[in-house]
Amino acid sequence: MVYPDRTGEIYHLAFNPDQRWLYFPDMERNEVLLIKGYDSRTDGRARFVPHTAFHDPGSHADVFCAT
DSSP, rough: BBBBSOOOOOOOOOOOOOOOOOOTTTTTTTTTOOOOOOOOSSSSSSOOOOOOOOOOTSSOSOOOOOO
């Protein structure tokens, strides 16, 4: 992806049965989850973190949902 002021990249995922996916269904309105989206260090730690969102049909109707 080439922009006037920078060049960016998009990464795609492939299924791996060894991956762990985490789900936080009981978060409260006063809680946040910080996701490190990128790390420039190349010492073996995770550099990129995939993340997503989905509609949970089991959630309560009064829970805020951005659509």
